[in-house]
Amino acid sequence: MKAIIVAQPGGVENLIHTQIDTPVIGDNEVLVQVKAISINPVDVKSRQGRGMYGRLKTFSPLILGWDISGVVTASSSPQFKAGDEVFGMVNFPGHGKAYAEYVAAPAAHLALKPANISHAEAAAATLAPLTVWQTLVQFGQVKAGQRVLIHAAAGGVGHYAVQIAKHLGAYVIGTSSAANRDFVLSLGADEHIDYRSQQFEKVVNNIDFVLDAIGGDHIDRSLEVIKPGGTLVSIPSGLSEEVTEKAKAKGIRGAFILVQSSGEDMKALADLLAKGQLRSHVSQTFAFADMDKAHLQVESGRTVGKVVVINN
CATH class of the missing domain: 3.40.50.720 (NAD(P)-binding Rossmann-like Domain)
Structure with missing residues (x-):
């Protein structure tokens, strides 16, 4: 599958596009085909060697990102089935591995995506x-x-x-x-x-x-x-x-406060999003191939709302 790895910290040139094996899900996990990824300041800091990099530097390959929205393709959890549209912040503050075509995510970190919002809006509404x-x-x-x-x-x-x-x-x-x-x-x-x-x-x-x-x-x-x-x-x-x-x-x-992954909290947000009481403002979207440009936009510190990468 497509993935973006960080071999060593530094500039956006260190976001390396590659092919790796599709992950195998464990107990109470789901395999999510990622449709959209939200980019946060912590992504930028971690790529630079700050942020979560200290926690993640021993992982190989190191795949950044935590915020996803996508479609379940396989499940070992009774919570979700293949075909469900889900969103959430995966494994934060651990190894989220969101910069990929597929993510093996704990079911406990996800919620069903409201039908009235796009994958881009859902991915934004996570961390x-x-x-x-x-x-x-x-x-x-x-x-x-x-x-x-x-x-x-x-x-x-x-x-x-x-x-x-x-x-x-x-x-x-x-x-x-x-x-x-x-x-x-x-x-x-x-x-x-x-x-x-x-x-x-x-x-x-x-x-x-x-x-x-x-x-x-x-x-x-x-x-x-x-x-x-x-x-x-x-x-x-x-x-x-x-x-x-x-x-x-x-x-x-x-x-x-260091935010923690929580499916229960995601469900509360999903309810507000479904009712129109909360909305995501996605000011810019980028293709997966342009992850470097997405990072540079977030790094500029001049983003209104959220930056999202679309994974076609």
Whole structure:
């Protein structure tokens, strides 16, 4: 089958197209013919030798990617049968092997794809909204009426975070560039902050929950706007010891959340997608042969919504 392997970390030239054996499924696994693959910042970081590379470098061949949507062609699980359309984040934070024609996936990591969305939209709705679900719903327990600040609200994680926070009944403030203001508001945000012309800590306060998908000084600055008893979650980099101590002194709960594969959580997202209460914004698609271009687009840090690779 077709696959893309990483023999050594580095630039996109290290994404090597090759042919390998089709995987054999184990107990409670399904063989998925992959129709679409979502590309995340963690894919780029891992290809560069950061991200998940430390966990994965002993695998040979090393196949990146976790987010898939496709069709079951074989199953050893009572959950799914051949012909079922499924989607999910496979084996994260382990070896997902999504950059391939077929993936042997644990049935426990998948859900049935809603019929009203495409494979591209489904592949997009995996790692990013799972991160949001596990962060806002399970960890943060965000409730109706709470004030939620979402950094990078037009991005992959951010655009789902706005929608899910609104679904929970929160008052949502999203940051992005001015060019993406209308997009962020169209997702349901109550307020928008142009991060280039406004310092968010000077225009918002009394925040219950901050979701930070940027890192850097956004973490420290976010502490200035969270009320005592509030929560700060940083996705990309976690919290330094200094920030953790500062948060504790202010009565703020600070955390780094690493998303985990979960079919049950995927089913919750599938329900929202099926009802039209959650939607994927796929801004760009690339052919499997152009995986390098997809990586470069995500690496640019200028993607609105999601980038998806179509596996024809």
